[in-house]
């Protein structure tokens with residue numbers, strides 16, 4: 049890159065793309081780490097072994113998905 053081109057801001061995918069369904073699911077809980085990262089937990093994991101406590105993201109299909117009322 050030349051000086052004339054300047055520095056480019058790194059592109060970051062929107063939350064819904066990085067996280068998938070968990071980003072808009074009423075069964076998801078989030079934790080913030082000290083470095084500002086967001087960790088997603090699935091509350092269904094406590095009562096149903098089909099679900100992982102820490103879902104593999106991005107979640108593209110899930111039987112337990114329930115859209116939060118505040119999500120379009």
Ligand code: SF4
Nearest residue numbers: 070073076090110112
């Ligand atoms: S039910 Fe599925 S979509 Fe919802 S938080 Fe758990 S893993 Fe994510």
